[in-house]
Amino acid sequence: RSSASKNVFARCNRKMDFLAATKDGIVVYDALSVSNRQEEDAHWKTGKTTNGTTVKVVASLPSPPNAFGHAWSADGDFLASVCDEGVRVYNASDNYKQVLSLDKVAPDVAGRAGGIRNVRFSPGNNFLVTYEKWDPQYLENVHLWALQGAEAGKRLYSCQLKGYTSGALPVSMIGWSADESTSVELVPGKGLVLRSGKFSQDDESAISLVPEKNIGHYEISPVSEKGASYVSCFMPENGGIVARVAVYNLSEPAKPVIETHLPAKVKDAKMVWNFDGSAVTVLANSDVDETGCSYFGTTYLYWLKSDGKAQTQIYGSKDGQVQDIAWSPVANEFVVVVGFQPATVALHDGKTGKLSSTLGKSRRNTIKWNPFGRFIAVGGFGTLAGDLDFFDRSKEETVSSLRAPLTVDCAFGPDGRHFLACTVAPRMNEGNQISMYRYTGELLFKIDYVPDVIEGRHEDTGAGARTKTQALLFAASWRPSGGPGAAAKWADRPASPPRAGQRRKKGLPDNSQSTGGTAPSAAYRPRAALGDGAAGSVAAMMRGELPAPSALGGGESGGRWEYSAPQAPTLAPMEEWEIRKLEKQRKKEQEQKEKEDKEAAIQARKEFEKAERDDKKKLKTLKEQLQQLDALKEKEWDELTEEDEEQLEGEVELRQQIAELEKKVGGSS
Numbered sequence: 054r055s056s057a058s059k060n061v062f063a064r065c066n067r068k069m070d071f072l073a074a075t076k077d078g079i080v081v082y083d084a085l086s087v088s089n090r091q092e093e094d095a096h097w098k099t100g101k102t103t104n105g106t107t108v109k110v111v112a113s114l115p116s117p118p119n120a121f122g123h124a125w126s127a128d129g130d131f132l133a134s135v136c137d138e139g140v141r142v143y144n145a146s147d148n149y150k151q152v153l154s155l156d157k158v159a160p161d162v163a164g165r166a167g168g169i170r171n172v173r174f175s176p177g178n179n180f181l182v183t184y185e186k187w188d189p190q191y192l193e194n195v196h197l198w199a200l201q202g203a204e205a206g207k208r209l210y211s212c213q214l215k216g217y218t219s220g221a222l223p224v225s226m227i228g229w230s231a232d233e234s235t236s237v238e239l240v241p242g243k244g245l246v247l248r249s250g251k252f253s254q255d256d257e258s259a260i261s262l263v264p265e266k267n268i269g270h271y272e273i274s275p276v277s278e279k280g281a282s283y284v285s286c287f288m289p290e291n292g293g294i295v296a297r298v299a300v301y302n303l304s305e306p307a308k309p310v311i312e313t314h315l316p317a318k319v320k321d322a323k324m325v326w327n328f329d330g331s332a333v334t335v336l337a338n339s340d341v342d343e344t345g346c347s348y349f350g351t352t353y354l355y356w357l358k359s360d361g362k363a364q365t366q367i368y369g370s371k372d373g374q375v376q377d378i379a380w381s382p383v384a385n386e387f388v389v390v391v392g393f394q395p396a397t398v399a400l401h402d403g404k405t406g407k408l409s410s411t412l413g414k415s416r417r418n419t420i421k422w423n424p425f426g427r428f429i430a431v432g433g434f435g436t437l438a439g440d441l442d443f444f445d446r447s448k449e450e451t452v453s454s455l456r457a458p459l460t461v462d463c464a465f466g467p468d469g470r471h472f473l474a475c476t477v478a479p480r481m482n483e484g485n486q487i488s489m490y491r492y493t494g495e496l497l498f499k500i501d502y503v504p505d506v507i508e509g510r511h512e513d514t515g516a517g518a519r520t521k522t523q524a525l526l527f528a529a530s531w532r533p534s535g536g537p538g539a540a541a542k543w544a545d546r547p548a549s550p551p552r553a554g555q556r557r558k559k560g561l562p563d564n565s566q567s568t569g570g571t572a573p574s575a576a577y578r579p580r581a582a583l584g585d586g587a588a589g590s591v592a593a594m595m596r597g598e599l600p601a602p603s604a605l606g607g608g609e610s611g612g613r614w615e616y617s618a619p620q621a622p623t624l625a626p627m628e629e630w631e632i633r634k635l636e637k638q639r640k641k642e643q644e645q646k647e648k649e650d651k652e653a654a655i656q657a658r659k660e661f662e663k664a665e666r667d668d669k670k671k672l673k674t675l676k677e678q679l680q681q682l683d684a685l686k687e688k689e690w691d692e693l694t695e696e697d698e699e700q701l702e703g704e705v706e707l708r709q710q711i712a713e714l715e716k717k718v719g720g721s722s
Contacts, residue, residue: 067542069466070111070145070532071473072132073097073487074123075502076525079114079134081149081532084471084489087498096505102498112149114141118323122219126174129533131200133172133181140169140183142200145532153206155183155198159191167191170219174200177233180209180252182226193227197252209252212238215604220687224270227252230282231275237284242266245284247306248416263306265299267291269321272612273303274330283310283359284335285324290317298322298335298360311361316353327380327387327403332358334376334387334642349374349676354389358408365406376418383426388433390417398431398561403625412449413561416440423469424534425545428452428492430472430560434460436712443472443492445548450557452548453494467534468543471497476525479510479686482701485526493549502526522702625634665718672714 069084075097082100086109100108115136116123122135122406125145130145131152142153157168179201185194193211200206214226228237232252233379239244245263267288274283282303290296296319299312315322315337322337325357336357352375354368368375373392380387390396398412398420412431417440419432432441439458442451457463459481463474472490485502502525534543551557685697 066109068638069468069471071466071487072123072125072528072530072532073500073502073526074116074528074530076527079112079116079123080108080110081112081114081132082500083109083111084466084473084497097500097502100499100500104498106498108498108500109178112143114143114149122170122172124172124174125530125533126178127176127533128178131174131178132532133174135169135172137168140181142171142181153200155181155206157185158196158208158211159188159194162190164186168446170217171222173222173225173227175228175229175233176231177250179233179250180229184217184222184226186215186219187213187215197227212240215241218688227271228271235282237271237273237303239268239271241268244268245271245286245301245306247303255511257532261306263301266352270443272324272326272333274326274333275328277330277359280695281330281359282331283326283330285326285335285357287322287324287335289321290319295319296337297324298324298337300333300356300357301363303361310359310625311357313355313357315355316351319353320350323378325378325380325387327385328382329385329386330359332356332403332406334378334380336378352393354378356401363405367406377420379420379422381426382422382424386414388420388422388429390420394437395420395564401414410449412444413563415442415561415564417442419463420470421463423465423470423492424467427545428465428469430463432457432460432463434463434648436708436715440564441474441490443494444561445557445597447547448557450559451561452492452557454562455490455494455496457488457490462529464531466531469545473529473531475526475529477526477528478522480683482522482524482704485524487529488527522698532619575711596600668714668718672711672718675707675711675714679704679711682707 067085070081071084073080073082077098080098088107088109089105090107094641097705098110098113100110112137112431114132114134116134124133125131125601126133128206130144130146132145133140134143134147139154139156141151142155143149144152155169158168162169165188167186167188169183173182173184174279175181179199181198181200183196183198185191185196187194192213192215194217195214196208196214197210198206198208210227212226214222214224225241226239229235229250230237236250236252238246238248238249244265245268247261247263250369250718263284263286265288267298269289271284271286274285276282281302284303285298285300288299295317296315297312298315299309301309313335314408315335316339318339318341320340322335324333324335326333333356335357337355338350339352340350351370352368353366353370355364355366355373357364361631368391373396376390376396378387378389380403386409387401387403389399389401391399395414395416396418397414398417400409400412401407402409410422414606415431415433416437417431417433418437419430419434421432422429423429427445427447429444429446430441431444433439434457439456439460440454441452441457441460443574445452457474459476460474461477461480461721463472466470470492472492473487474490475487476484478485486499487502488499491497504523504525678700688697
């Protein structure tokens with residue numbers, strides 16, 4: 054068989070799995086297996102799409118109702134899913150066959166439901182870390198398990214993440230370097246304890262320490278070209294000492310290689326490493342905006358070299374909010390979306406941190422690279438309309454543009470040409486869906502996740518009305534393809550040429566036009582200034598410059614105030630002093646009217662400014678309520694009270710009010 058036919062055969066037999074974590078379990082689909090097969094009872098569980106096609110279902114796995122506890126291994130070979138009893142590990146390369154089952158450690162206490170809520174694989178798939186709900190009676194809720202060899206399924210170590218209940222992890226208590234040569238444990242009040250990658254506690258001499266007692270969270274770098282691994286640590290503000298970030302070499306952790314102190318009132322920082330571990334960006338954010346220009350606080354973006362030779366602040370409070378930042382997965386460069394909407398999309402050199410070029414200016418806040426660093430998805434989600442551009446980095450041109458409304462999460466597939474966008478709970482409790490696009494803009498298919506039985510929104514159980522939602526889909530993700538065969542399985546290919554007669558735009562589309570406000574009203578002008586002589590006609594008659602109306606009338610109509618033909622006035626002319634008196638009175642009345650009009654204009658302006666301030670205050674209050682809703686979404690599903698669910702039910706209306714007020718406030722500014 055020729056090499057060409059082998060390549061075709063390989064392409065025909067490839068799969069590209071993606072996962073949907075639902076309230077009824079985890080469903081794994083194959084994005085490349087779409088057929089026109091029709092079934093009467095087909096729905097999302099069997100892969101039915103909105104256009105009538107069917108996506109092949111590869112596996113259906115159990116999960117708890119909140120569907121949060123699942124994780125892929127870095128190479129995509131394994132999938133771990135939480136169940137009521139503990140966690141199950143599946144071999145994704147063997148049709149998702151179950152290979153291991155681990156029971157939860159702490160039992161349920163006094164009616165409080167415990168159990169495993171989150172899981173993490175080690176980079177080499179030798180270990181699994183499980184996170185259980187923290188309980189004061191069972192302090193150790195983080196457990197390390199062996200996955201390989203004779204000890205597979207054995208619990209090796211335990212520690213605690215105090216206060217953790219469920220959902221996203223605030224910090225990883227146990228981690229590894231990318232080559233798994235070094236293991237890391239965060240010990241509050243002590244620092245990062247470093248051990249060998251095998252996590253052996255027998256050899257005490259091999260233990261070293263990153264001496265940072267106040268670490269909030271940390272990020273471990275990829276292994277650099279020289280074989281070194283680094284860790285960046287964020288230390289939050291404490292006792293009047295400002296927050297800072299420090300980078301340590303894991304082989305020499307006694308003192309930091311480089312560090313930077315952050316501005317006062319910084320609450321948190323997001324640290325992102327480049328692909329080769331030579332540089333890290335730090336996006337610090339504060340809830341306080343001293344300039345008064347933003348309701349979202351202030352952001353600061355820093356760039357640091359891991360060898361300690363250079364660092365710089367790229368953006369600060371005067372540049373506006375940094376909406377997103379993303380490093381290329383294969384090149385030393387990164388893209389930043391910065392500034393108030395419409396925001397600037399900027400490309401920076403990862404070797405120096407300096408600006409390389411500006412790709413465009415548009416209403417966007419999200420950046421996603423494809424695995425080969427060729428295509429960039431630039432989207433505007435959340436409170437924005439959902440516009441999405443696919444940008445070809447190699448040719449500096451936009452391949453396609455589309456709208457993906459209500460997108461909560463999105464990502465490129467392993468082939469770099471498929472793009473998944475989803476609407477998931479608890480961010481959106483209705484309209485849950487997964488849409489699959491091609492980089493050229495076509496919608497390949499869409500799967501709607503609707504409950505089989507849509508219950509009434511309110512149900513009176515005798516204890517008061519209880520709000521119900523249609524939340525069904527909680528997460529969607531691609532199966533990673535980072536194993537040894539990834540390069541041969543998926544190849545980087547250039548974009549297909551445009552259709553005949555079509556040309557692609559260089560740079561990103563410019564949709565920076567903001568919503569226009571109402572035109573300013575014209576300033577008050579007296580009628581005389583507009584050329585209307587009526588205001589001064591009486592005075593002119595008094596001065597004898599115009600004929601006065603006849604007392605007896607005249608003309609064809611016989612009207613009382615008809616003017617006669619120009620002739621000598623029938624009334625005796627007024628005395629000079631009478632004319633001056635009337636002129637003085639007219640001038641006084643005109644000045645009074647101008648004063649009243651001016652005061653009315655000032656009062657109208659005050660009322661307008663007051664209404665604008667009220668709108669801004671209301672907008673700020675609504676956004677605070679939205680933040681409270683986001684906090685509620687971090688609760689476990691069964692921990693939500695009736696009042697919590699009623700508040701969550703009003704999220705859509707709340708977001709609509711925010712969007713209307715933002716448009717109103719933006720248009721009047």
